[in-house]
Amino acid sequence: MSELTGKERVVKMFKREPLDTMPCFSGQGAVVVQAIEKMGTQFAKIHTDARLMAESAITSARLFNMDAVVIPYDMAAVAEAMGRGISLYENAEGIIYPTVPDKWKDLDEIDIPADYMNQGRLPMIDDAFKIIKAEAPDLAVGAWVLGPFTLAGQIMELDILLKGLKKKKNEIAAFLDQMTQVTIDMCKHYQELDVDFISVRDMGSGTDLLSPRMWKTLVGPNLKKVFDSITCVPSVNHICGSTDMIIEMMHECGADALSVDQKNNIVQTREKLGKDVLLLGNFDPYKTLTQIEDVTEVEAVIKDCIDNGVDAVWPGCDIWPDVRKENMETYVRTVKEHGKKASPAVGRV
Numbered sequence: 001m002s003e004l005t006g007k008e009r010v011v012k013m014f015k016r017e018p019l020d021t022m023p024c025f026s027g028q029g030a031v032v033v034q035a036i037e038k039m040g041t042q043f044a045k046i047h048t049d050a051r052l053m054a055e056s057a058i059t060s061a062r063l064f065n066m067d068a069v070v071i072p073y074d075m076a077a078v079a080e081a082m083g084r085g086i087s088l089y090e091n092a093e094g095i096i097y098p099t100v101p102d103k104w105k106d107l108d109e110i111d112i113p114a115d116y117m118n119q120g121r122l123p124m125i126d127d128a129f130k131i132i133k134a135e136a137p138d139l140a141v142g143a144w145v146l147g148p149f150t151l152a153g154q155i156m157e158l159d160i161l162l163k164g165l166k167k168k169k170n171e172i173a174a175f176l177d178q179m180t181q182v183t184i185d186m187c188k189h190y191q192e193l194d195v196d197f198i199s200v201r202d203m204g205s206g207t208d209l210l211s212p213r214m215w216k217t218l219v220g221p222n223l224k225k226v227f228d229s230i231t232c233v234p235s236v237n238h239i240c241g242s243t244d245m246i247i248e249m250m251h252e253c254g255a256d257a258l259s260v261d262q263k264n265n266i267v268q269t270r271e272k273l274g275k276d277v278l279l280l281g282n283f284d285p286y287k288t289l290t291q292i293e294d295v296t297e298v299e300a301v302i303k304d305c306i307d308n309g310v311d312a313v314w315p316g317c318d319i320w321p322d323v324r325k326e327n328m329e330t331y332v333r334t335v336k337e338h339g340k341k342a343s344p345a346v347g348r349v
Contacts, residue, residue, distance in 0.1 A: 006067030010140035011196060013312060014234035014256055014278070022312060022339025024332050025068035027142055027199030027236050027259060027280070029318035033095070034325060035059035043321065044090045047074055047098050050127035057128075058136045064328050065336075068140035068196070069132055072125050073318070074098040075146060078182065079154040081120035082112050095321050104156045107164065107171045112178065117189060129193050140197065143190040147202025147239075148179035148222040149210075158204070165218075180222040184229040191232040199236040199259065200226055203317070206241030206263075215246050220253060227254040236280065240317055248272055261316025270309035278311045285315030288331070289323040295330040302334040313339070 002020070004012065009023040035056050036043055046056045057069035079100045080086040089096040104110050113119060132141055146154060152161055152175060164172050183200065190198055205219045227235050237255035239246075242263045250258055257278035260269065264282050273279070288301050305313045313335050 005138040006061070007138055007140040007196060009067050014197060016278075020340070021336050022306065023067045023140075024335040024339075025066055025070075025140060025142070025312065026314050026319060027070055027144055027197070027238060028201070028285075028315060029073040030060055030066065030070055030315075031056050031073055031321055032060045032063065032319065032323050032328065033321045034063055034323075034328075036321070038063070043095050044088055044092065047072070047088065048121065048124070050124045050131060053125070053128040054131035054135070057132060058139070061136070061139055064332050066139075066332060068142055069136065070142035070144060070199070071128055071132070072121075072144075075150075075154055076100045077121050077125060078116070078146065078151065078186065079103075081116040081122045082155055083116075083119070084155055086120065100154055103154070105160060107156075107168060107175055110156065110175065110178070112182070116182075117185070126193065129190075129195065133194070141195050142197045142199060143193070143195040144199040144201055144238075145183055145186045145190070147200050147205065147219070147226065148176055148183050149219050150202050150204040151183060152176060152179045153204050165214075176218065176222055180225050183222075183226050187226060187230050187235075191230065195233060197234045197236060198230055199238050200230075200255070201238045201240075203238065203240035206239050206243055207245050208241040208263075212245045212249070216249055220246075220249050223250075223253040223255075230255075238280075244268065251277060257311070259314050263316075266305070266308040266310060279309060280312045280314040281305065281310050282316055283313065285317060286320045289315075289327045290320050292324075292327060295326050298327045298330040299334045302331055303338050306335070306338050 004020050012019055013023050041052055046052045057071050061069050074097045076086055076098045084100050085102045087099045087101045187198055234256040236257045236259050237250050237253055238259035240261050243260050244265055247269050251273055257280055259280040260282050262282050262284040266282050283301050283305055288298055292298050302313055
């Protein structure tokens with residue numbers, strides 16, 4: 001088979017069509033400091049300028065031969081657009097992501113503007129998508145949105161939300177219905193922008209925080225509504241933390257693929273779900289790409305992911321920007337080389 005472009009490789013993986021090798025990409029943030037330095041800019045600036053956001057995503061992918069780009073990089077854009085403000089840390093040194101400074105503290109305070117999609121940085125992010133699609137047609141373009149439960153924790157204090165589960169059960173359910181509709185609206189919007197895949201990240205809903213019973217009640221039904229709304233592009237259900245006890249319920253939500261982090265036992269997950277489910281994961285991005293000093297250890301981590309049964313080696317969360325160059329190169333090279341030998345999709349008819 002002739003060599004595919006990154007976009008072709010990613011699209012074919014989601015369609016379960018034959019591949020030349022396993023795609024190397026992520027549905028989480030994947031901007032790296034090497035790209036920011038090459039551009040002569042600062043980390044704080046790439047969150048507020050469409051050109052810088054697009055260029056940083058493309059440059060990060062080009063530097064390390066990744067197959068896709070994904071934006072935005074921070075979790076605060078939708079909450080900001082709803083009027084909760086934004087802390088950009090423009091004068092801070094190093095890597096500090098934007099955060100929400102003014103979360104609602106009571107359910108009665110919540111008032112979502114009807115035109116929130118036209119507020120804050122959301123229009124700027126749309127412009128960044130358009131630039132990427134025009135200037136990097138060979139790369140797959142991914143969008144990500146927060147799942148309803150995690151989005152709720154961005155606009156309202158999470159401890160207040162959790163405390164209200166018993167005392168204000170009906171009000172909390174109505175609030176999560178609102179968050180579900182926002183997530184659906186964002187997914188529909190990104191479908192209209194013609195992205196190549198959408199990752200729904202309900203990262204705060206793993207069983208480190210919620211019991212399987214609570215997940216089944218509070219999270220699963222809302223995620224199913226979200227994935228039912230994604231009809232034009234492949235979708236990914238991503239949850240951080242412990243997911244072994246909820247992996248089958250995650251699958252029942254209807255996404256085209258499941259993404260899990262390093263706490264998930266991929267071997268057991270593959271046994272539970274069978275060979276036909278697309279699994280993405282599951283290495284620790286900070287430890288593997290930033291902390292490990294021996295690249296042979298990085299190679300071993302990536303090979304383990306492939307040998308354990310993933311269809312693409314995804315980081316368990318955002319790639320921390322301050323990666324070691326050698327580690328990032330080893331990650332991509334190992335996926336391309338070992339994935340060619342081990343991936344069931346390579347050459348699959």
